[in-house]
Amino acid sequence: GAVVSQHPSRVICKSGTSVKIECRSLDFQATTMFWYRQFPKQSLMLMATSNEGSKATYEQGVEKDKFLINHASLTLSTLTVTSAHPEDSSFYICSARDSAGGNQPQHFGDGTRLSIL
Amino acid sequence: GENVEQHPSTLSVQEGDSAVIKCTYSDSASNYFPWYKQELGKGPQLIIDIRSNVGEKKDQRIAVTLNKTAKHFSLHITETQPEDSAVYFCAGGVYGNKLVFGAGTILRVKS
Numbered sequence: 001g002a003v004v005s006q007h008p009s010r011v012i013c014k015s016g017t018s019v020k021i022e023c024r025s026l027d028f029q030a031t032t033m034f035w036y037r038q039f040p041k042q043s044l045m046l047m048a049t050s051n052e053g054s055k056a057t058y059e060q061g062v063e064k065d066k067f068l069i070n071h072a073s074l075t076l077s078t079l080t081v082t083s084a085h086p087e088d089s090s091f092y093i094c095s096a097r098d099s100a101g102g103n104q105p106q107h108f109g110d111g112t113r114l115s116i117l
Numbered sequence: 118g119e120n121v122e123q124h125p126s127t128l129s130v131q132e133g134d135s136a137v138i139k140c141t142y143s144d145s146a147s148n149y150f151p152w153y154k155q156e157l158g159k160g161p162q163l164i165i166d167i168r169s170n171v172g173e174k175k176d177q178r179i180a181v182t183l184n185k186t187a188k189h190f191s192l193h194i195t196e197t198q199p200e201d202s203a204v205y206f207c208a209g210g211v212y213g214n215k216l217v218f219g220a221g222t223i224l225r226v227k228s
Binding site: 004006034042043044045046049093095097105106107108109110111113 | 151153158159160161162163166206213215216217218219220221
């Protein structure tokens with residue numbers, strides 16, 4: 001149980017392109033999902049908290065107009081990197097927490113490797 | 118806000134030996150401390166977690182201890198196996214809210 005699916009696993013695109021990444025909770029509902037960014041050999045840095053039916057909460061220093069988050073259903077959150085540039089190249093990972101209550105930890109997807117040429 | 122520090126950054130052990138990774142946190146309001154294992158090119162996988170109402174939790178070869186007074190918690194892996202080789206992250210936060218991650222520990226188990 002508690003499977004989080006992230007798609008695509010890898011994206012290579014030209015500078016200026018907008019890229020959408022999907023995060024789905026496959027066997028549970030998640031009112032809250034989290035988006036992280038991870039540079040090579042570094043830790044996970046929280047970018048934003050995605051809340052179903054409301055606006056995302058962004059961490060300090062993260063441009064909300066650059067990284068658009070939509071959480072339209074209890075099983076899907078999307079991150080769109082708008083007008084991507086080489087410095088946006090990174091490993092983007094989402095996590096989700098079961099809304100069922102009780103002791104529910106965050107479960108992570110397998111990440112999306114974004115490479116901007 | 119919360120700050121989590123993790124040591125060591127790399128750890129090499131012989132197969133069968135024990136491995137210990139330590140983390141400290143700064144925010145006394147934090148009450149939830151999970152540990153994640155990340156293999157190359159994959160997302161982190163939860164291996165064990167602990168809440169601040171207990172001091173120790175064990176799951177087969179893995180255990181976590183928590184000292185609330187000193188604000189530190191540790192991961193213990195016994196009888197290490199080559200498949201335990203990975204990057205391990207500790208994290209801390211208020212349960213249900215966002216997590217702050219440590220810098221990670223590269224564990225190498227030599228056979």
